[in-house]
Amino acid sequence: MVQTICVSPMFLRSSAAQEACDCLTNVLGKSPLLLTELDLSEDKLGDLDVEKLSALLMDSHSKVEKIKLSNCEKLTEKSCSVLATVLSSKTILKEMNLNNSRLLDSGVREICKGLGNRMCELKILNLSDCSISEEGYKALASALRSNPSHLIELDLRGNDPGQSGVKELTDLLQDPHCTLKTLRFLSPAAEEVFQFVTGIVGKNPLLLKELNLSNHELGDTQVNQLSVLLKDKHCTINTLQLNNSKITAEGCASLTSAFNSNPSHLIELNLSENKLEDSGVVKICPLLKNTQCRLEKLSLSDCSISEEGYKALASALRSNPSHLIELDLRGNDPGQSGVKELTDLPQDPHCTLKTLRFLSPDDDKVCQFVTGIVGENPLLLKELNLSNRELGDTQVNQLSTLLQDKHCRVNTFMLNNNRITAEGCAALTSAFNLNPSHLIELNLSGNNLGDSGVEKICPLLKNTQCRLEKLSLSDCRITEEGYKALASALRSNPSHLIELDLRGNDPGQSGVKELTDLLKSRSCKFRFLKCSAQEACDYLTKAVGKSPLLLTELDLSEDKLGDLDGDKLSALLMDSHSKVEKIK
The missing domain is CATH 3.80.10.10 (Ribonuclease Inhibitor)
Structure with a gap:
């Protein structure tokens, strides 16, 4: 009887790479050496050490061109350092997806060590929702400047670029040596609004501190769409001008929702000449109550606001008095108490409101x-x-x-x-x-x-x-x-x-x-008539049955004068209202 022995083929250079291959074969049901795309999202790595994975990826037998490690809670700064080693090696890896993994700036800095290496030939890097902030964006920009020749697509949606992060990276697109073609900051819906706004103002709105869309009659529908862009952390607008844009309470609700999601940049908001009414003001008030809101100047002139709207503003500013310094309410109708409700606010020692504008200059x-x-x-x-x-x-x-x-x-x-x-x-x-x-x-x-x-x-x-x-x-x-x-x-x-x-x-x-x-x-x-003349007029009206002011002849015979003082009668006769020509 002949016995058959099954021997596992040994292709890999190191035991670490072989161990990774065996582990992933069990997880995926197929040898990773047969794959060009390796999906290890949702922590499919399990207990596999990232260093062993990197040994596999760097082995010449690996044909993986695309790797997904999204939603991996176990990715740490050290893990990113190991991945950077892979990027710095001669591999055929062209795409890496680390979306929804909490890399932080520290992890991104490690990845950048690989991106900046001349050996790196990665073309697509996805880092959306990775808790990256301004420092991480700067690190990416620096790495791509040092090695601008390969990466063509970078996805950073859902991160917070701070004040300069977007500019740091968009400046790269002007570099003739940089191959980067797609720099993705926004969701598809926000990207559509981005293109619309760019068409109006002629500039990239993500690079603007002031966005003026006044007099474009946007209406609530387009303001609702605009709000999708405004709530994205990549939008760092300080001043938004939306006067005379046909906005109502519905648009106010969308704007408030957007800025409550992204409250730290907005300093000035102009909604003048829109028919907001009291209901629109009520929708704005939650933004004013938000302690993270940094709004300093709010313009609501000619917005059909009445007493109830003034009261709502006063209430909101009492609950969070620390930021707004100027409020413009010209051209509205404050009712009986609206002005007092708001003018009482500056007496509050915690209130920063300095300018309360009700009137034209x-x-x-x-x-x-x-x-x-x-x-x-x-x-x-x-x-x-x-x-x-x-x-x-x-x-x-x-x-x-x-x-x-x-x-x-x-x-x-x-x-x-x-x-x-x-x-x-x-x-x-x-x-x-x-x-x-x-x-x-x-x-x-x-x-x-x-x-x-x-x-x-x-x-x-x-x-x-x-x-x-x-x-x-x-x-x-x-x-x-x-x-x-x-x-x-x-x-x-x-x-x-x-x-x-x-x-x-x-x-x-x-x-x-x-x-x-x-x-x-x-x-x-x-x-x-003056007082004494009036007394005489009243007395004589009773005496003669008709106002003496309507008479040209006054008959006071038979003691009709009674107790009437002669001086008072004289006062009446000398008054210009008396037309008496004949007196008896």
């Missing part, structure tokens, strides 16, 4: 001027008294730009004795027609308004949104035509004014009647 100058007069911020006042300041039309015109801003909530405005004429009246009317819902009392007494000034005021009285209840125009040189204009305006919008002071003016023949006829259809108090 010109309006801000006026605000400072008024503050200098009254000693308080006029945006926080319900009553503003600038009487007897001789402002004149020029300063009133400037003041009007402040009054038309929604951040100005003045209810009572006193401007008596300020040398205001029709020009100033026109400016004030324009301002209050733009911001009509707060003014309740306006005092323009003692100004030379004349009939032309009254005519400029009348469009405000006709405005159905106007809430004015009390208007003082005493001693304003108003005549019959002015009274008629007032009567006409009040007929067209009778619902709000309850007191009109016209003392010290001259109503002519019909001025008083024009206005008192209105009393039949509305409840309004007209004040035509």
Whole structure:
């Protein structure tokens, strides 16, 4: 009987290589000497020493051109050093995949020793999601400069390049001796956005610190796509300009999600002139609350934000007061308490907010001027008294730009004795027609308004949104035509004014009647007379059954004077509103 003996063929130079071959044959079910691609991902290495694997790869019998060691928890700095030895040897290895293995910068530095060796002929190196930072990128760039002739593809997706990592490597592409063609930093979705943005700005957005996409009407859909790029660590933008881009709350949510994933670079964000509304502001607030957020300047002007949005911003900044130094909210409507909610913040010793911008530069100058007069911020006042300041039309015109801003909530405005004429009246009317819902009392007494000034005021009285209840125009040189204009305006919008002071003016023949006829259809108090004259008027109205201001003949015979003081009667008769020609 002949006995057959099975002898394992010995091809390999060292026992270490043979041991690796035997181990991998068991794991893979096939001899690695028959493979050109060796997949040892997910820790298929098991207990096999990397040094023994390297002995196998460096043996001339190995035909492995591509090796995968992705998701290998056991890869250490020492392992990377051994792999570098393989790269430095004369092998046919062309591709190495180490994705999702925590190499860190220390491991990459070891790999780079092999890449920088002139013997290395590796063409593709995959290092995505390997916890590599700026120092690792610098090491790779240095290695490829020293040996630029072989590597054509480098994948670094999912790592953090820091401030200069991307530039260190993209600069290599300009080297005529460098064969690197594909430098992959981004996912396919982010790469698509990258190409789109590059088409707009004409530059690589990964190399930009400021990205201006304003006035491109991106809309929420494209902003959602842009957010995929912004959340990638390779995007290190400090300033993002997106004003007038048709963004709503949906786009705000995407941006917040992106910057919460990648919060450490953004310093300035401009979302002005988008219809964010309060819901959009609420979506932004989680970014402001993020303690890793480094945002210093946020622009939200003309974003249709109201009181609730202001409150949400104030709440977010109270919870994380340490970074934002400038907030722009011009062109929004803060409601009753919005301005106060935010102006209280700078009183917090932990709050870094220095600039809270509600007003345009010109309006801000006026605000400072008024503050200098009254000693308080006029945006926080319900009553503003600038009487007897001789402002004149020029300063009133400037003041009007402040009054038309929604951040100005003045209810009572006193401007008596300020040398205001029709020009100033026109400016004030324009301002209050733009911001009509707060003014309740306006005092323009003692100004030379004349009939032309009254005519400029009348469009405000006709405005159905106007809430004015009390208007003082005493001693304003108003005549019959002015009274008629007032009567006409009040007929067209009778619902709000309850007191009109016209003392010290001259109503002519019909001025008083024009206005008192209105009393039949509305409840309004007209004040035509000084105190003593008014007492006489009230007394005589009861005595004769009709207002003496409507009479040309006054019959006080038969002791109808009663207890009325003669001086008071004289005051009435001497008032310009009295048209009495004959008295008995």
